[in-house]
Amino acid sequence: MTERLHRRQFLGQTALGAAGIAALNSTLASGADAEQNKVVIGVMGMQRGSALATRFAKQPGVEVRYTCDTDSGRAESGASKVEQTGAPRPKAIGDFQEILNDPEVDALICAAPNHWHAPATILACAAGKHVYVEKPCSHNPWEGETMVQAARKHNRVVQMGSQRRSSENIKAAMEMMHNGAIGRVYSAKGYHSATRLSIGTGEPAEVPAELNYDLWQGPAPRTPYMDNRIHYNWHWFWHWGNGELGNNGVHSLDLCRWALQVDFPIKVTSAGGRYAFEDDQQTPDTHTVGFEFKDRKSITWEGLSCNGHNNEFATFYGENGTIVIDANGNFTQYDKKDKVVLEQSGNKGDDEHIVNFLECVRNNEPLKLNAEIEEGHKSTLLCHLGNIAQRTGRTLHCNPENGHIIGDDTAMKYWKREYEPGWEPQV
Numbered sequence: 001m002t003e004r005l006h007r008r009q010f011l012g013q014t015a016l017g018a019a020g021i022a023a024l025n026s027t028l029a030s031g032a033d034a035e036q037n038k039v040v041i042g043v044m045g046m047q048r049g050s051a052l053a054t055r056f057a058k059q060p061g062v063e064v065r066y067t068c069d070t071d072s073g074r075a076e077s078g079a080s081k082v083e084q085t086g087a088p089r090p091k092a093i094g095d096f097q098e099i100l101n102d103p104e105v106d107a108l109i110c111a112a113p114n115h116w117h118a119p120a121t122i123l124a125c126a127a128g129k130h131v132y133v134e135k136p137c138s139h140n141p142w143e144g145e146t147m148v149q150a151a152r153k154h155n156r157v158v159q160m161g162s163q164r165r166s167s168e169n170i171k172a173a174m175e176m177m178h179n180g181a182i183g184r185v186y187s188a189k190g191y192h193s194a195t196r197l198s199i200g201t202g203e204p205a206e207v208p209a210e211l212n213y214d215l216w217q218g219p220a221p222r223t224p225y226m227d228n229r230i231h232y233n234w235h236w237f238w239h240w241g242n243g244e245l246g247n248n249g250v251h252s253l254d255l256c257r258w259a260l261q262v263d264f265p266i267k268v269t270s271a272g273g274r275y276a277f278e279d280d281q282q283t284p285d286t287h288t289v290g291f292e293f294k295d296r297k298s299i300t301w302e303g304l305s306c307n308g309h310n311n312e313f314a315t316f317y318g319e320n321g322t323i324v325i326d327a328n329g330n331f332t333q334y335d336k337k338d339k340v341v342l343e344q345s346g347n348k349g350d351d352e353h354i355v356n357f358l359e360c361v362r363n364n365e366p367l368k369l370n371a372e373i374e375e376g377h378k379s380t381l382l383c384h385l386g387n388i389a390q391r392t393g394r395t396l397h398c399n400p401e402n403g404h405i406i407g408d409d410t411a412m413k414y415w416k417r418e419y420e421p422g423w424e425p426q427v
């Protein structure tokens with residue numbers, strides 16, 4: 001094992017004094033230092049993962065050693081994209097276990113479908129790897145709680161891919177709100193619109209030669225291969241995905257929760273359905289969810305997957321005004337009479353989120369993450385609760401300490417899924 005790994009293990013396992021850690025951290029800040037403290041990563045799921053892999057490859061002191069996909073064509077094209085950045089070509093592989101087995105790999109980047117997020121993260125933590133896991137961090141609430149346990153047990157750096165947490169402009173908007181710029185912020189609204197088309201009616205089909213469908217399914221109980229689920233459309237089936245709420249809703253709900261400084265709701269309601277098309281899609285294309293919190297605060301989320309009417313991404317309502325953050329990280333502040341008083345442009349924080357993850361990996365500081373897994377779990381849980389309210393057709397009453405559903409055994413059945421034998425995560 002390399003010297004650099006010894007150093008990181010030393011930091012993780014010894015009681016180095018605070019002054020010593022600060023001194024050591026300050027030596028890690030520059031690009032040259034980063035080169036000397038190389039972080040080796042493997043990326044799993046090479047669609048979103050290709051974008052992440054190229055961003056990671058452009059950071060100083062990062063080696064993208066593996067591009068992994070159960071679709072061999074995507075594993076290879078991901079490797080080519082990394083190579084095009086000027087970095088060495090990663091090894092294109094099909095099974096992420098190879099990443100976990102490599103003692104020189106520091107971190108797994110998981111951008112596989114949602115049903116893979118928690119199982120892969122938990123296995124990676126147990127193998128001693130840090131993890132950058134895409135949003136939503138889990139497929140069901142139990143998985144989110146289990147991921148937090150795994151990160152704590154193995155003292156790993158686990159970041160959720162809610163990149164806006166690292167946007168300087170969004171951080172500035174949050175700081176303004178927390179300092180009273182629009183008075184007490186008591187309500188917020190998240191919004192997403194798109195012009196998605198029908199996914200049609202699927203037929204049983206031969207598994208494409210380039211796809212390892214068994215490993216693609218992994219933790220999810222086996223179902224026959226159908227011709228309209230892979231790639232991407234799995235989002236709209238409960239077996240693997242979490243609908244638009246878990247797909248895009250989690251981004252704006254995360255900001256709503258951050259602005260309002262709330263963790264778990266006390267009440268959740270849902271209305272909507274598959275209204276725009278009649279096809280195989282199980283998750284709503286038109287969805288409105290309401291969350292109530294203690295201390296007179298609420299959040300609503302509206303998703304329109306098949307109507308592109310433009311609206312604000314996240315809006316925050318206060319006693320003395322309003323702040324709107326758009327999907328690109330720009331914000332506008334309005335006074336009480338709805339007059340614009342400030343406009344500030346920014347970005348979504350994609351590179352900054354990666355930089356924050358790398359810094360925390362290098363310094364072994366999980367709790368300096370901008371979207372540490374416990375925060376990621378809380379925002380993802382809002383999506384799960386909204387979907388459970390939708391699927392049961394009930395109002396959910398929740399424990400404000402942990403979000404657990406109170407007095408409704410039927411709704412709590414959705415807290416956890418069934419796993420393909422041998423795949424249930426263990427901590």
Ligand SMILES: NC(=O)c1ccc[n+]([C@@H]2O[C@H](COP(=O)([O-])OP(=O)(O)OC[C@H]3O[C@@H](n4cnc5c(N)ncnc54)[C@H](O)[C@@H]3O)[C@@H](O)[C@H]2O)c1
Nearest residue numbers: 045047048068069070071111112114134135161216231232
């Ligand atoms: N943070 C963001 O802004 C952002 C943006 C896009 C997607 N995402 C997230 O990224 C994830 C992937 O989304 P997508 O649009 O790329 O979906 P996709 O279906 O297009 O791609 C997923 C890829 O993962 C591969 N895969 C499945 N199981 C695998 C395994 N065991 N090992 C390796 N590869 C495996 C599939 O073959 C496929 O190529 C989703 O969870 C999504 O929510 C996040």
